Amino acid sequence: MTDDDTTFSRRRLLGTVGAAGATGIALGATGGVAGAAVTRDDPPTDLATVGSTAVAFHGRHQSGIVTPQQAAGQLVAFDLTPAAGRKEAAALLRRWSRAAERMMAGDPPDGDHSGVALDAGPSSLTVTFGFGRGFFERTGLEARLPDALRPLPEFSADALDEDRSGGDLWIQIGSDDGLVAFHALRVLQRDAAGTARVRWQMSGFNRSLGATPEPMTQRNLMGQVDGTNNPKPSDEDFDKRVFVPADGSPDWMAHGSYAVFRRIRMLLDSWDEQSRAEQEKVIGRRKSDGAPLSGGTERTPVDMTARTGDGDLAIAADAHVRITPPDANQGAAMLRRPFSYHDGFLDDGAPDAGLLFIAWQADPLTGFVPVQRRLDSGDALSRFIRHEASALFAVPGGPGKGEYVGQRLLEA
Numbered sequence: 001m002t003d004d005d006t007t008f009s010r011r012r013l014l015g016t017v018g019a020a021g022a023t024g025i026a027l028g029a030t031g032g033v034a035g036a037a038v039t040r041d042d043p044p045t046d047l048a049t050v051g052s053t054a055v056a057f058h059g060r061h062q063s064g065i066v067t068p069q070q071a072a073g074q075l076v077a078f079d080l081t082p083a084a085g086r087k088e089a090a091a092l093l094r095r096w097s098r099a100a101e102r103m104m105a106g107d108p109p110d111g112d113h114s115g116v117a118l119d120a121g122p123s124s125l126t127v128t129f130g131f132g133r134g135f136f137e138r139t140g141l142e143a144r145l146p147d148a149l150r151p152l153p154e155f156s157a158d159a160l161d162e163d164r165s166g167g168d169l170w171i172q173i174g175s176d177d178g179l180v181a182f183h184a185l186r187v188l189q190r191d192a193a194g195t196a197r198v199r200w201q202m203s204g205f206n207r208s209l210g211a212t213p214e215p216m217t218q219r220n221l222m223g224q225v226d227g228t229n230n231p232k233p234s235d236e237d238f239d240k241r242v243f244v245p246a247d248g249s250p251d252w253m254a255h256g257s258y259a260v261f262r263r264i265r266m267l268l269d270s271w272d273e274q275s276r277a278e279q280e281k282v283i284g285r286r287k288s289d290g291a292p293l294s295g296g297t298e299r300t301p302v303d304m305t306a307r308t309g310d311g312d313l314a315i316a317a318d319a320h321v322r323i324t325p326p327d328a329n330q331g332a333a334m335l336r337r338p339f340s341y342h343d344g345f346l347d348d349g350a351p352d353a354g355l356l357f358i359a360w361q362a363d364p365l366t367g368f369v370p371v372q373r374r375l376d377s378g379d380a381l382s383r384f385i386r387h388e389a390s391a392l393f394a395v396p397g398g399p400g401k402g403e404y405v406g407q408r409l410l411e412a
């Protein structure tokens, strides 16, 4: 079979499966059969909608922050090699930006013969680049180190693995297709050769588009509707909360954001031992539809004063939604955009699974830190989670046409 044949039949299969998803046919039952029924004589169909969606590489902000959450995620942090300085780092960011721009448009990156994403469309691929504290020392750019990149404080419940924390450079990849996400990871990792080495890498996932009868807020591995009270781009103060202002400091971070990353393992064996009612009390929302226990539907504001028929607070004193909102934390807010992860099973048989928690904010000191301090002193959820890795990255604004990500930092 030639390369063209491979492309042709895979594209047909994609089209068939996409159509099945769109009409609500259960893929588990029909996907394989439909695939087997494809012959090379059938006329090709259009690429499925999921594959054809492209996200812009250029713009005020980098992609992957306000972009709706994708089904597949790859997070990777790099350390610069001892021989690499500012010049080598700039060349790497230039290579990475070019590859990201091409892959996000659904085009093959230069010099890539892997064929991994050959027959897929852009599939909402986003590639987001960030700089860790160490980057500034290694490149002699200490004078441009943002104040907001000061190390996160230690939290009493942290059980951090240093080898899977930090990093000089960070890439967040998201796509609605797992192969497209892997392909981007592999291309960018290969492009780093000689300049930066992988420090840690983690794979994540979310619900696929079309998996639910209507689009809905994501669900996490504890079975909770997660993301309801995120700041919305339509909110008046959204930009102020999430992005560094145009005249913010340092100037190269204009329209950028700070990403707090935490790998948070869920103690799912203990969690599963709780009754549904006990689990709902931990968060303060119903599992079925995410509605607050004070009443209403998912989007109804939480009533912290409401009481049950027994006179108890409907939202318990230590419920996660009582401890975390901005008005309980001097206005502290962040945009949570996580992926779930599952990395096999531990020696005791418990799943090594949880949340690759990513929070975006204009300044971690007024976003993540105050909320995590409150959580650290004990909310009901803390008994069922462990923070196992942590990192903080400065994510500059989006590149203009002809610019590479970070150019304003590296060449100013």
Ligand SMILES: C=CC1=C(C)c2cc3[nH]c(cc4nc(cc5[nH]c(cc1n2)c(C)c5CCC(=O)O)C(CCC(=O)O)=C4C)c(C)c3C=C
Pocket: 220, 222, 224, 225, 226, 227, 228, 229, 230, 262, 264, 265, 266, 283, 285, 320, 321, 324, 325, 326, 334, 354, 355, 357, 368, 371, 372, 375, 385
């Ligand atoms: C420091 C910040 C936060 C961490 C760490 C965190 C971990 C964490 N959260 C859930 C599940 C849910 N969180 C929900 C709401 C929520 N969580 C935070 C912050 C952190 N969560 C905030 C700021 C909020 C919103 C509060 C508000 O304004 O109402 C919810 C409820 C639904 C929602 O609004 O998203 C769930 C569910 C898990 C499982 C977890 C760690 C594994």
Ligand SMILES: [Fe+2]
Pocket: 320, 324
């Ligand atoms: Fe939360």
